[in-house]
Amino acid sequence: MNPSDSVSLYRSMLRIRRVEEALAARYAEQEMRCPMHLCIGQEAIAAGVCAALERSDSVFSNHRAHGHYLAKGGNLNRMIAELYGCSTGCCGGRGGSMHLIDLSVGFMGSTPIVGGTVPLAVGVAWAATLKAGREVVVAFFGDGCFEEGVVHESMNFAALHKLPVIFVCEDNDFSVYTRRDARQPDRPIHEVAAAHGLRAASGNGSDVDEVFGLATEAVDRARLGEGPQFLEFRTYRWREHCGPNFDDEFDYRSEHEIKKGLSECPVDFYKSRLALTPGQEESLIDSLEKEIKKEIDAAFRFAQESALPGVGDGLSKLYV
Amino acid sequence: MSDQTRKIAYTEAVREALDECMARDDKVIVIGEGVPDPKAIFGTTRGLAEKYGPRRVFDMPLAENGMTGICIGAALRGMRPVLVHQRIDFSLLAMDQMVNNAAKWHYMFDGKASVPMVIRMIIGRGWGQGAQHSQSLQSMFAQVPGLKVVLPVTPHDAKGMLIAAVEDDNPVIFIEHRWLQQIEDHVPRDHYRVPLNEARLLFEGGAVTVAAFSYAALEALSVAKALAATMAIYADVLDMRTARPLDIEAVIRSVSRTGHLIVADTAFHTGSIAGEVIAQVTERAFGMLKSAPVRIALPDFPVPTSHFMTEDWYPGPQTIAEAVLDLIDADRGTEDYARLCTVLQPQSRHDTPNRDFVGPF
Structure with missing residues (x-):
C-alpha cells in the first residue's frame, strides 16, 4: 500500500469518527428526533471496503x-440535514438516520429492517450482469x-447465477444486547457462506489494511x-445499540472485554501504520482534524440554516 | 379471423400481454416458480422462455421473500420484473419485501428511485384446495400505501391492464382469479392499455348498484342479465377492476341514481375491500343511500377442503340476486321469481368453475 492510500484510509476513518462524535455530542439537544x-x-470496515470500490459501484446498508x-x-451536508428533518436532507426529511441515500456516489439506500436490503444488492448485481455491465455491489449487514x-435466499441466488455481489458481515457479537452465542451455534459465519458456494474469508475488522x-x-x-x-x-x-451514549453501566460486557x-480502536491503531x-x-x-472539524461545523450550519418541510410535504411522491 | 371478432381466453390474453411487453422492451423479465415449466403457470407463460431465452424468463429458487427483494433490486437498476406466484398464498412469504421495500422505496427516498415491478398472484377456489390454496387477499395488499392492486375480470382487461402494469413505474399487485382463466372474450391484437384506476360499468340498470371485485363481478353480471330477463329489474353492475386505488367516484355516481348499494367480493368478510367501499360511500354519500349497504363476502373461516363442507360456502349469483330483491322489496311470490331461480341454477358442481372442468387443478 502506498503512503497516500494509508493517509486516505486513515482520513476516512477519522472523519466517520468525528462526525459521529459530533452527532453524539448534540443528540441530547433533542433536535435530531430520530x-x-x-x-x-x-x-475500519466501512472505510476499507468502500476504498476498494469504484464510484460507479453500489452499496446497500442497514440501520x-x-x-x-x-x-x-x-454528501455530509445532506446527511446531517436529514437527521435534523430538513427539506435539504438526502431523503427530504422522510428518512432520518436509518434511511440514507446518495445515488450520485452509488449509495443505493439503507433501511432498518434487518436483512431488508441484502436481496436488493443481489438484484442490482443481477441487473448489472443482464446488462453486461462491470458494476460490483456490496451489501453491508451485521452478525x-x-x-x-x-440472507441465505440471497446468497443461494447470487451463487447460482455467479453475480458480482459482495456480502460484508460486520460481526460485533451483539444483536442489541443479545450475544451471538445465544443466537447461533459455535461455528464460523463465513463457513456457512462458503457452503452456499460463495468465496468466503474472514478478517480483523479493526485493521483497515x-x-x-x-x-x-x-x-x-x-x-x-x-x-x-x-x-x-x-x-x-x-x-449503545441505538443512541449516543456508552451503556457499560448495564454490565452486559466484562471490564476486560x-x-x-477500546484498546483495539481502528483509528488510533492505524497511526503507527502511517510510518511517520x-x-x-x-x-x-x-x-486532518482541522479540515474535518471545518467540514463538520459547516454541515451542522447547513442543516440549521436549511428550509424545513411542512405537514403537507409528507403527502406526495407516494407513486411515480 | 378478423381482429374485430377474435376471441381468446383469459390465460392467452395474459400470455399475449407478456409476450408483447417482452418484445417491445428488453428490460422486461419474467420470473417465478414454474414459469418455464411444461404447465407454464396455467399456460400464461407458454413459449416465452423459448422466445426470449433463459436470461429473461426464469424459474426461481423457492425463496419468495429473497426473490421479491432481488426483483426490487433489479427494478432499481432499470429492469421491469414480472414475478409470478401460482397461488396468492405463497406471496405471504414475501410480505416484508413487498410492504417494507417495494411499496415504500419511492416515498422513503423522496422520489429519488422507484420500483417498476409487477407481482402476478392467482387467487381462486374449488376442487378442495383448502385453507392455504384458495384465499383472496386483495384487501391486505390494498391497505398498503405505495402499492397498486388490480383485479382484471375480462380477457380484454387482463391484457390491457397487464400491459399498463408492466409499463407503470410503480409496484403493481396483479390478481387473477382461477375461475376466470377459461373465459373467452374479444381481445384486440393491438398493444393497448387499460387504466389502473377506473371501474367499469358492465350493466346499466338504475334500481340497485352492485359493485363487485374479480370473479364476483362476473357473477353479478349474470345476475343483472337474469333479473332483467325474468323480472324486469335493472341493476347497475360495476366491475371495480382495482382495489388500490379504489374508484369510489364511479360507485357514488351509480348510487346517486340507485340509492342502494351491494358490494360483492371473493374474500373473507371482515376487513374485506368490500367493507372499504361501503365505508367510503357511507362517509361521502350517506344522504344518497335509501337503505343500509350490503356486503357479500366469504365466511370468516379458513375454507375447508371437503366438498361436503363447502356446498353452500361461497355466496353466488343467487345470494346477489336475493340481496337485490331485498333492497327493493320485490315480490317473490311470482312466476317471474321462479323463472329467475331457474336461470340462476348452477351449471356445474359448486367446486368447479364450469361443466368441462376435470381435476386436478
Missing part, C-alpha cells in the same frame, strides 16, 4: 449506515442479520465474473 445507531469502533454512507462518498432467512486487502481481492474477483464473495469481519461496537475492545516521524504524524493529524 433513532440513531452509531458505528464508532467499527469504522447503522453513517459510516458506509460517508466512506462511499455520500444478527446472518440469521435472517432472506486487512479489510482493504480482503475487499480488494473480493472486488477484483467479483468484477472478473468469479461470482459472489463473502467477507466476515470481527469488530467492536463501542456505544470493554478494555480490550512523531513530528510528521502530529502535523498530519493536526491538519
Whole structure:
C-alpha cells in the first residue's frame, strides 16, 4: 500500500469518527428526533471496503449506515440535514438516520429492517450482469442479520447465477444486547457462506489494511465474473445499540472485554501504520482534524440554516 | 379471423400481454416458480422462455421473500420484473419485501428511485384446495400505501391492464382469479392499455348498484342479465377492476341514481375491500343511500377442503340476486321469481368453475 492510500484510509476513518462524535455530542439537544445507531469502533470496515470500490459501484446498508454512507462518498451536508428533518436532507426529511441515500456516489439506500436490503444488492448485481455491465455491489449487514432467512435466499441466488455481489458481515457479537452465542451455534459465519458456494474469508475488522486487502481481492474477483464473495469481519461496537451514549453501566460486557475492545480502536491503531516521524504524524493529524472539524461545523450550519418541510410535504411522491 | 371478432381466453390474453411487453422492451423479465415449466403457470407463460431465452424468463429458487427483494433490486437498476406466484398464498412469504421495500422505496427516498415491478398472484377456489390454496387477499395488499392492486375480470382487461402494469413505474399487485382463466372474450391484437384506476360499468340498470371485485363481478353480471330477463329489474353492475386505488367516484355516481348499494367480493368478510367501499360511500354519500349497504363476502373461516363442507360456502349469483330483491322489496311470490331461480341454477358442481372442468387443478 502506498503512503497516500494509508493517509486516505486513515482520513476516512477519522472523519466517520468525528462526525459521529459530533452527532453524539448534540443528540441530547433533542433536535435530531430520530433513532440513531452509531458505528464508532467499527469504522475500519466501512472505510476499507468502500476504498476498494469504484464510484460507479453500489452499496446497500442497514440501520447503522453513517459510516458506509460517508466512506462511499455520500454528501455530509445532506446527511446531517436529514437527521435534523430538513427539506435539504438526502431523503427530504422522510428518512432520518436509518434511511440514507446518495445515488450520485452509488449509495443505493439503507433501511432498518434487518436483512431488508441484502436481496436488493443481489438484484442490482443481477441487473448489472443482464446488462453486461462491470458494476460490483456490496451489501453491508451485521452478525444478527446472518440469521435472517432472506440472507441465505440471497446468497443461494447470487451463487447460482455467479453475480458480482459482495456480502460484508460486520460481526460485533451483539444483536442489541443479545450475544451471538445465544443466537447461533459455535461455528464460523463465513463457513456457512462458503457452503452456499460463495468465496468466503474472514478478517480483523479493526485493521483497515486487512479489510482493504480482503475487499480488494473480493472486488477484483467479483468484477472478473468469479461470482459472489463473502467477507466476515470481527469488530467492536463501542456505544449503545441505538443512541449516543456508552451503556457499560448495564454490565452486559466484562471490564476486560470493554478494555480490550477500546484498546483495539481502528483509528488510533492505524497511526503507527502511517510510518511517520512523531513530528510528521502530529502535523498530519493536526491538519486532518482541522479540515474535518471545518467540514463538520459547516454541515451542522447547513442543516440549521436549511428550509424545513411542512405537514403537507409528507403527502406526495407516494407513486411515480 | 378478423381482429374485430377474435376471441381468446383469459390465460392467452395474459400470455399475449407478456409476450408483447417482452418484445417491445428488453428490460422486461419474467420470473417465478414454474414459469418455464411444461404447465407454464396455467399456460400464461407458454413459449416465452423459448422466445426470449433463459436470461429473461426464469424459474426461481423457492425463496419468495429473497426473490421479491432481488426483483426490487433489479427494478432499481432499470429492469421491469414480472414475478409470478401460482397461488396468492405463497406471496405471504414475501410480505416484508413487498410492504417494507417495494411499496415504500419511492416515498422513503423522496422520489429519488422507484420500483417498476409487477407481482402476478392467482387467487381462486374449488376442487378442495383448502385453507392455504384458495384465499383472496386483495384487501391486505390494498391497505398498503405505495402499492397498486388490480383485479382484471375480462380477457380484454387482463391484457390491457397487464400491459399498463408492466409499463407503470410503480409496484403493481396483479390478481387473477382461477375461475376466470377459461373465459373467452374479444381481445384486440393491438398493444393497448387499460387504466389502473377506473371501474367499469358492465350493466346499466338504475334500481340497485352492485359493485363487485374479480370473479364476483362476473357473477353479478349474470345476475343483472337474469333479473332483467325474468323480472324486469335493472341493476347497475360495476366491475371495480382495482382495489388500490379504489374508484369510489364511479360507485357514488351509480348510487346517486340507485340509492342502494351491494358490494360483492371473493374474500373473507371482515376487513374485506368490500367493507372499504361501503365505508367510503357511507362517509361521502350517506344522504344518497335509501337503505343500509350490503356486503357479500366469504365466511370468516379458513375454507375447508371437503366438498361436503363447502356446498353452500361461497355466496353466488343467487345470494346477489336475493340481496337485490331485498333492497327493493320485490315480490317473490311470482312466476317471474321462479323463472329467475331457474336461470340462476348452477351449471356445474359448486367446486368447479364450469361443466368441462376435470381435476386436478
